[in-house]
Amino acid sequence: MADAPVVLCLNPWVYDFAAHDFFARPLGLLYMAGRLRAAGFQVALLDCASRPVAGQSPTGRWPKEIVPTPPALQGVPRRYGRYGLSSTQVRQALGALPRQPEAVLVTSLMTYWYPGVQAAIAVIREYFPAVPVLLGGIYATLVPDHARTHSGADYVITGPGEEAVMAILADLTGFGGQTAPRSGDDWTYPAWDLLADHRCLPFLTSRGCPFDCDYCASRLLEPSFRRRRPDQVLAEIAYWHERFGVRDVAFYDDALLVDAEQHLLPILEGVVRLGLPLRLHTPNALHLGFITPLVARWLKRANFATLRLGLETAAIGGARRDRKIRAGDLERGVAALREAGFTAAEIGVYLLLGLPHQEDAEVEAAIRAVRRVGATPVLAQYSPIPGTALWSEAVQVSRYDLAADPIFQNNSIFPCWPEFSWERYTRLKNLAAGRE
Ligand code: B12
Numbered sequence: 001m002a003d004a005p006v007v008l009c010l011n012p013w014v015y016d017f018a019a020h021d022f023f024a025r026p027l028g029l030l031y032m033a034g035r036l037r038a039a040g041f042q043v044a045l046l047d048c049a050s051r052p053v054a055g056q057s058p059t060g061r062w063p064k065e066i067v068p069t070p071p072a073l074q075g076v077p078r079r080y081g082r083y084g085l086s087s088t089q090v091r092q093a094l095g096a097l098p099r100q101p102e103a104v105l106v107t108s109l110m111t112y113w114y115p116g117v118q119a120a121i122a123v124i125r126e127y128f129p130a131v132p133v134l135l136g137g138i139y140a141t142l143v144p145d146h147a148r149t150h151s152g153a154d155y156v157i158t159g160p161g162e163e164a165v166m167a168i169l170a171d172l173t174g175f176g177g178q179t180a181p182r183s184g185d186d187w188t189y190p191a192w193d194l195l196a197d198h199r200c201l202p203f204l205t206s207r208g209c210p211f212d213c214d215y216c217a218s219r220l221l222e223p224s225f226r227r228r229r230p231d232q233v234l235a236e237i238a239y240w241h242e243r244f245g246v247r248d249v250a251f252y253d254d255a256l257l258v259d260a261e262q263h264l265l266p267i268l269e270g271v272v273r274l275g276l277p278l279r280l281h282t283p284n285a286l287h288l289g290f291i292t293p294l295v296a297r298w299l300k301r302a303n304f305a306t307l308r309l310g311l312e313t314a315a316i317g318g319a320r321r322d323r324k325i326r327a328g329d330l331e332r333g334v335a336a337l338r339e340a341g342f343t344a345a346e347i348g349v350y351l352l353l354g355l356p357h358q359e360d361a362e363v364e365a366a367i368r369a370v371r372r373v374g375a376t377p378v379l380a381q382y383s384p385i386p387g388t389a390l391w392s393e394a395v396q397v398s399r400y401d402l403a404a405d406p407i408f409q410n411n412s413i414f415p416c417w418p419e420f421s422w423e424r425y426t427r428l429k430n431l432a433a434g435r436e
Contacts, residue, residue: 005102005173006042009208012120013048017078017180017412023250023283025202029188035162038188045194050086058200058248092126102173108139112410121152134162198244205233209254212376214389218254230266250281251376255292262278268302285310291333296340308348334373354414356397377432381411
């Protein structure tokens with residue numbers, strides 16, 4: 001295998017005003033790395049957005065280094081920073097690679113984190129000026145023209161990148177790769193073993209979402225809804241548990257509970273049957289309408305430690321933008337979870353804040369409704385996303401030229417409020433936290 005081409009897979013830094021590692025792992029890049037390895041390439045990983053491994057918590061603060069605020073965001077009363085490894089640590093890791101890679105694969109996440117992509121690619125250029133850089137991921141998919149012009153990558157690839165990368169690498173390296181051994185349902189495991197940190201396994205039991213909510217980009221990223229077989233899911237979780245003793249599994253699925261009796265419940269039954277000592281987490285929201293008493297009991301039995309439910313647009317009593325919430329879903333879903341033994345503190349309900357034309361009264365009513373039913377409101381600031389149904393309204397109301405620069409899609413600056421207001425934000429945050 002010594003002659004197989006080396007591919008460096010790189011997860012850039014996070015550049016933002018605020019960022020918290022809430023089970024954040026570069027799963028897309030790990031999937032790419034898994035596929036490349038299965039095809040015979042040698043793969044190295046550099047995760048610039050990693051945190052020190054010390055300590056037990058799979059979530060927490062990233063080290064932050066203050067960097068100059070981008071000119072377009074001058075005036076925002078917050079400190080801009082680079083989150084993750086220091087520049088020296090990244091340089092050391094690049095210098096320590098046993099040989100120059102034949103190609104570098106860079107992933108991307110939030111559209112407005114592109115300064116991290118640019119910075120990472122610039123460092124790669126210093127070390128390996130002639131090595132082709134391929135960029136993919138969420139930023140590359142949602143704003144490809146911007147990525148082509150501004151990222152510094154040689155290739156910008158949109159959408160699920162497995163097939164495209166194989167073709168480009170075959171072209172660049174002349175290495176056809178071996179046929180990847182396919183599992184029964186065609187999902188090669190992500191190369192999670194390459195991460196230094198095995199505290200948390202990011203996990204997908206499905207790709208895509210059958211819903212199409214106005215604010216969400218899921219359909220643009222993955223047009224079809226595909227699920228793995230429950231036995232395959234279980235086999236993968238058991239595999240990682242056996243190999244690394246993983247305790248925390250964070251599901252990234254956009255629609256984990258759809259058709260639960262055929263999908264999630266058999267998975268959870270298996271987790272319980274095998275006696276796997278896991279804590280399960282859903283940092284990405286669950287659909288409230290699918291939480292029946294049976295589902296709630298299984299979530300409890302299988303030891304879900306972090307539950308986030310999506311109420312999202314907070315339009316209690318009004319029909320707005322959310323294709324997946326019906327009247328009564330909040331009450332019924334939370335009642336089922338409470339009945340199953342979850343406490344109010346354990347049931348977090350995401351409420352989107354900062355939507356175009358959203359009145360504070362709407363958010364306040366939703367916060368109170370969530371508290372009343374016995375759950376905990378969690379405010380999630382809205383990030384406008386090109387290509388979504390809500391985009392044109394967001395562009396219209398924003399005080400920034402949202403389409404001109406994805407930097408303005410940053411949720412921390414409340415791009416769809418008439419102005420940034422700490423006072424307004426703090427008041428709603430306090431209300432959500434029960435500090436009225
Ligand atoms: C899991 C998730 C999270 C996790 C963390 C994820 C992480 N790794 O850090 C959590 C829950 C923490 C999170 C938080 C947030 N998220 Co989020 N999240 C997601 C979610 C559901 C899945 C991302 C994922 O890992 N997918 C699985 C992998 C396998 O897919 P992938 O990364 O796209 O990779 C594939 C392709 O892109 C491509 N690819 C990837 N890399 C590469 C590289 C190369 C070279 C190539 C060729 C191809 C390629 O191939 C891969 C395999 O097919 C997406 C929605 C979605 N469906 O994608 C939203 C999403 C990315 N999040 C979004 C938002 C808004 C947020 C929040 C701001 C929400 C909020 N208001 O609080 C926060 C901010 C986070 C922060 N830290 O500050 C938005 C993006 C907004 C934007 N402007 O870009 C999305 C798109 C959801 C939406 N609303 O539409 N998120």
